[in-house]
Amino acid sequence: HDKSEVFHFDRLHSKDNPPVDLGYAPYTGATPLKPKLYWRYLGFYFDRKLTFTEHVRYYSTKALSTVKAMKMLGSSTRGLRPVQKRILYRACVLPIVTYGFRLWYFAAAHCKGALHHLSTMQRSAALWITGAFCTSPTGGVEALASLPPINLLLRRLSERADYRFATLTPTHPVRAFLSRFNCGTIAPHPSLSIQTMSEPEIFRTSGTLFESDTNVLALTETLLPMNPLSQPGVRLMDHFADQVHFNDCKISCGDADKELKQRTKHLNKLRDKISENIGTYYAGTDASLPLSGRYQAIAVSILFSGGVKRWRARHVAGKVTAPDAELYAIRSAIVNATSCDDCMDIFIFTDSMASTCRAIDPSIHSRQGHLVAVCEALQTWFTRKDGQSITF
Incomplete structure (x- = not known):
């Protein structure tokens, strides 16, 4: 019975914490089981009054120790740059600080002391990030380090958690x-x-x-766990599978240069053929990712009909991956092509066939907003007239 534990939850303000005689060895009258002051369960520290002061003290101390250990990675004259220090703090320290904060932080909670502990920790981190003097004001160094005050950070996270109930x-x-x-x-x-x-x-x-x-x-907005267009039986391919085509242009001859020439020749012939058809729109899409992570990706789409350029756009896609930027470009081309009244057929030229297959699948994954917009535009376009089709 060496693993037996006891813990008193007491509503009274008494500090009395009597031992318990379990009636069997080794916890008998001579050696009773002594209750613990704190109880750790799944990383949460419970105290007798459920104030969670020990929980805040433990994780604020752990976060402060982590910040002090990070100081060996750089100072104001050497090592990591301030931007890198901030990223390291937000990625490694804030998850420690905010672990289990919903236990003790809410509107009517008396948590002024807990917020003071966390503010002291973040002040130390802000001084390290900015390289400022120790006498600098807390609000100033937090603003220079682009760190929101702890109380505003917890309020924002708390509101997000509240609204997550709606999903x-x-x-x-x-x-x-x-x-x-x-x-x-x-x-x-x-x-x-x-x-x-x-x-x-x-x-x-x-x-x-x-x-x-x-x-x-x-909440004034209705949040659904699943978009209506992504439910089985309502998806685009469930109703219009015969109107969506894929032209993989599979040409394989072993020689890369020769294969590229044949592929280019095939696509040029296809472009010349469809440019002669009235009511046929064709678009080229591409995305450009910067070599440096400091800049954002660009999504580009250009729309033609009858050999005449009808529309062109460049969009800032943010700091995203290449497939996500490709999806943005494909969405831009399809939404604008389907908005033309005389459009009967659409051809999309792209260098990412994987993104085209993903563009018509509105299930839950990265950049679902682009996929839902594509499927919604195509469903509206297909139901408007008969005989319309899109080819990737």
């Missing part, structure tokens, strides 16, 4: 604890649900769950 499915188990406005289709919990509490109990109780249940009602 839960109607049968998610967490909804069983919410009020009748947010419980969905699941039955409320018989004893722990907000619905089972009286109005005086709700008025006297505060916590993360109550705050989230109230803040979700302030």
Whole structure:
């Protein structure tokens, strides 16, 4: 029984923490089991009053130790640049600080002391990032280091967590604890649900769950776990698979230069052929990624009809991967081509066939917004007239 533990949760303000006689060895009257002051479970530190002061103290100390250890990586004259220091702090230290913050941070919580511990830690990090003097004001060095104050950071993360409740499915188990406005289709919990509490109990109780249940009602936008166009049976390829074509242009002869010439010749013939057709639009899309990570990717699309350039655009795609930038360019071309009234057929010329296959799949993955926009534009275009098609 060497792993036996006991912990008192006490509502009273008494500091009495009596040992417990379990009635069997080795925890008998002579050697009773001594209760712990703190209980660690899944990385969370619980105290007797559920104030989570030990949790904040432990993780703020751990974060401060991490910041002090990072100082060997650079100073104001050598080592890492300030931008790199900031990235390192946000990637390695902030996750430590914010771990389990929803236990102790909410609107009615008395957490001034906890915020002071975390602010002291972030001040040390801001001084290291900027190389400022130790007497510099906290707000100034945080602004120079582009670090939001700890209280504003936690408020932003808390609001995001609150609004994430709106994305839960109607049968998610967490909804069983919410009020009748947010419980969905699941039955409320018989004893722990907000619905089972009286109005005086709700008025006297505060916590993360109550705050989230109230803040979700302030949302004016409907958030769905899955976009309607990505549901099976409603997707683009479920209804218009015969109107979407892929031309892989598979030419293989062993010689790379000869293969490139044949591929170019094939595409030129295809372009000349479709440029003669009235109502046929063809577009070229491409993306450019910078060699340095300091700059953003560019997505370019150009639209032709009858050999005449009808539209051209360049978009800043942000710091994204090459496939995501390609999707942005494909989306731009398709949305603008389908908006033309005389468009009957669309041809998309691109150097990324993998991105074209992904563009018509609106399921949940990276850059789903581009995919949903493509599928929505194509579905509207296909239902407008018969005989329309798109070829990649």
